[in-house]
Amino acid sequence: MARTGRALKLDVKPGVDDTDLSAGILHAESIMAELYQEYGVTGTMTAGRDEHVDPSKHASGNGIDGRSHVIPPDKRDMFAKELQRRLGPKYYAGFERAQPPSKKHPKGIAEHFHVQYGLKGMTMPDPRDQ
DSSP states (O other): OEEETTEEEOEEOTTOOOSSOOHHHHHHHHHHHHHHHHTTSOOEEEESSSOOOSSOSTTTTOEEEEOOTTSOGGGHHHHHHHHHHHHOTTEEEEEEOOBOOOSSOTTOBOOEEEEEESOTTOOOOOGGGO
């Protein structure tokens, strides 16, 4: 995790598009990085503006994923709940468990922490339009 000014940043997995993230998700990234640090581990962003299945907040810069396997298995739900508590009601934070391949997700889904700015049904601004 690198410090930029006062905000903490997550490491970024090679190939992940972390450009043009919204101010709301950059705030969430800082809170998430701080929580990883409290657990004594390095936090890594595993998805940013990368392709996701609709209705995803990733494409608009309002969603990121974080590596979960660095947190002990029995602490992952607690990590996600604490992240949600710190972010507040305009955010969704959760621990998403692995899923096998399906029509919707042909490659399956690896377990991860997902954070989005704006709840389902809320339209949040795309920073590229501002």
